[in-house]
Amino acid sequence: MFRLQELVDRLGGELHGDGTIAVSRVATLEKAGEGELAFLANRKYLSQVKCCAASALIVAPDVRDQLADRALILTSDPYLYFARVAQLFSPPPAVQPGVHRLAAVACAVPASVQIGPGASVEEGVVLGEEVVIGPNCHVGRGTRIGRGTRLAANVTIYHDCVIGDDCIFHSGVVIGADGFGFAREKSGAWVKIPQTGRVLIGNEVEIGANTTIDRGALDDTVIGDGVKLDNLIQIAHNVRIGEHTIMAGCAGVAGSAQIGARCMIGGQAGISGHLTIADDVVVSAWTLVAKSIPKPGVYTSNLPLQSHADWVKNFAHLRHLDALAKRVRQLEQDNDGPQDRTPG
Numbered sequence: 376m377f378r379l380q381e382l383v384d385r386l387g388g389e390l391h392g393d394g395t396i397a398v399s400r401v402a403t404l405e406k407a408g409e410g411e412l413a414f415l416a417n418r419k420y421l422s423q424v425k426c427c428a429a430s431a432l433i434v435a436p437d438v439r440d441q442l443a444d445r446a447l448i449l450t451s452d453p454y455l456y457f458a459r460v461a462q463l464f465s466p467p468p469a470v471q472p473g474v475h476r477l478a479a480v481a482c483a484v485p486a487s488v489q490i491g492p493g494a495s496v497e498e499g500v501v502l503g504e505e506v507v508i509g510p511n512c513h514v515g516r517g518t519r520i521g522r523g524t525r526l527a528a529n530v531t532i533y534h535d536c537v538i539g540d541d542c543i544f545h546s547g548v549v550i551g552a553d554g555f556g557f558a559r560e561k562s563g564a565w566v567k568i569p570q571t572g573r574v575l576i577g578n579e580v581e582i583g584a585n586t587t588i589d590r591g592a593l594d595d596t597v598i599g600d601g602v603k604l605d606n607l608i609q610i611a612h613n614v615r616i617g618e619h620t621i622m623a624g625c626a627g628v629a630g631s632a633q634i635g636a637r638c639m640i641g642g643q644a645g646i647s648g649h650l651t652i653a654d655d656v657v658v659s660a661w662t663l664v665a666k667s668i669p670k671p672g673v674y675t676s677n678l679p680l681q682s683h684a685d686w687v688k689n690f691a692h693l694r695h696l697d698a699l700a701k702r703v704r705q706l707e708q709d710n711d712g713p714q715d716r717t718p719g
Contacts, residue, residue: 376410377463379431383448386459391439392446396430401461404429416454433457467525470505478508491528503540515551521578533590539578539600547585550574554589554596554612554630568592570612577601577618583608592630599636617654 380394398412404420407413407429414433415424424432424442431446433453450456470489474480477492482500490496491510500514503522508514512526515534520526524542532538533551544550556568572591577600582588588610590596596610599618609627610616616628617636626640629648634640638652641660646652650667658664661677668674681689 379446379448382460382463385463386456387450388433388456389436389449390447391443391449392431396446398430400464401457402429412448412460414453414457416457433460470507475510497534509546518551527584533574536574536576536590538576539580541579542576543581545582545584545586545606548582549587550576550582551590552587554592556592556612556630572596572613574598580604583624586610588614605642611648623660 376397376399378394379390379396379398383390383394397410399410400412402408402411402413404413404415404423404427407427409428409430411429412431412433413427413429415421415435415438418438421438421441431448432442433448433450433456434442435451435453436449439447439449448456470487472487472489474484474490475492475494478490478494478496480490480496481498482496482502484490485502485504487504488502488506488508490508491512493511494508494513496508496514497516499517501519503520503524505523506520507525509526509528509530511528512530514520514532515536517535518532518538520538521540521542523540524538526544527546529546530544530548531550536551538550551574553570556570557565558568559565570590570592572593573595574588574590575595576598579600580598580602582604583606585606586604586608588596588598589612591613594613596613597615598610599616599620601619602616603621604610605622605624607625608622611628611630613631614628615633617634617638619636620634620638620640622640623642625643626645628634628646631649632646633651634646635652635654635656637655639657640646641658641662643660644658644662644664646664650664652664652668653670655671656668657673659673659675659677662674663676664674
């Protein structure tokens with residue numbers, strides 16, 4: 376539980392009203408009650424504040440006069456402030472140092488590290504202070520894991536990977552599996568290309584459940600500081616992702632693609648291999664990126680939702696676009712042809 380003044384002292388912002396009011400959690404405008412803190416991130420929900428029973432609100436300064444009778448924390452970005460407050464109310468579980476008796480560990484373990492039952496850690500692994508390795512995780516030989524990084528249950532990290540500080544890997548994450556590299560013989564048979572690169576992951580990276588990041592074929596696959604990856608994402612070999620880029624669920628990145636810093640990639644977006652995406656690019660959900668994007672901006676290649684009947688009708692028109700284009704060109708040529716200039 377925190378008093379409003381304590382929150383402002385820790386996180387900044389401007390207090391309006393009684394700073395001694397205590398709050399124990401954050402909640403939505405609709406469900407917040409006494410002793411809870413709600414936030415208004417979008418002015419279109421301002422009407423809901425009248426019915427909100429929260430003890431205090433996080434709001435932007437431009438709505439202060441309309442809520443003068445409420446206890447407020449004023450900040451330029453209420454949603455970001457809410458996130459910071461939520462972290463204070465819901466800190467990660469404390470590390471419980473020690474190696475479980477059912478874990479198999481073949482490397483030195485700092486006294487502050489927690490290793491759960493069924494985990495296996497091979498020789499040559501280097502663990503930073505306060506690392507947490509959950510139940511049934513596997514960490515391959517020669518891997519390095521930085522201070523404060525946490526692996527949930529059933530995470531697999533292959534050999535020789537490098538993981539930074541304060542990362543979070545959720546259950547089912549696989550780091551460093553072989554990239555999809557094969558050469559084809561004339562007979563049609565496939566010859567495997569050994570994947571001898573590594574995966575290098577920066578600091579404060581969060582990776583969602585069942586996401587996979589393949590090791591490089593020759594060079595390394597590189598994930599920059601602060602990258603956030605959702606569940607069920609595939610990152611292929613030799614991909615490079617710039618710092619603070621975020622990617623939503625079920626997206627896929629093909630081999631050797633380079634994604635810039637601070638990009639936002641929507642769910643189920645597909646990024647083809649061997650292309651480059653500039654910094655500060657937003658790719659909408661369901662978009663296929665088939666060529667490089669050299670400039671910042673928002674890019675979309677998906678179709679809006681419509682009724683099935685409308686889709687069939689519109690697609691029927693699309694099938695005839697080529698013939699229509701030929702007719703237009705022919706009409707333009709006919710109109711631009713020789714004109715009769717004989718005086719009347």
